[in-house]
Amino acid sequence: MKTQIIILLIASVFLVNCQQAKSDSQIFTLNGINGDANEQSITAEVGKVIIIKIRANPTTGYQVFLANGLSDLESRGVVKALNVNQDGGCDEYKQDKRKAPMVGVPGYYYFKFSSKNVGEVPLIFESKRVWDPSDATALKINLTVVKGSKN
DSSP states (O other): OHHHHHHHHHHHHHHHHHHHHHHTEEEEEEOOOOSSSOEEEEEEETTSEEEEEEEEOGGGTOEEEETTOHHHHHHTSSEEESSBOTTSBBSOEEEOOOSSOOTTOOEEEEEEEEEOSSEEEEEEEEEEETTEEEEEEEEEEEEEEEOOTTO
8 A cells, every 4th residue: 555655656746747847848840941931930938948849851861950050049148059069950859750660751850948038039940951051941930038927
């Protein structure tokens, strides 16, 4: 009986922490960068982790980069990049799950930002082949960070 109670307590703590982690972030899913809609606007709250999921398939040679650079982004003081390399590449890519392993399966890049202050900042993403930047397609996201209901 004691073991069952302990297991229930541990499970409830785990579930509460999972709910809290979900509420501390805002996820925006983009269906890729294809040139059709090259500008979008999104609004997020101060204090949240902003996750921008961008559909892509790096097996085609195209990768997604944050084109406007970390120094420009962080000098504005609105957001801080959490998983973006100095070259603008993203450290987190997850391929879609399949029952059997397959080559050429698309997935999502997960660009993560910490929202620091109220304000506006452009996020410019490019889909390009690193050996042929002339073939790049860009997407500009106008990110507005606002005070949340708890701030």
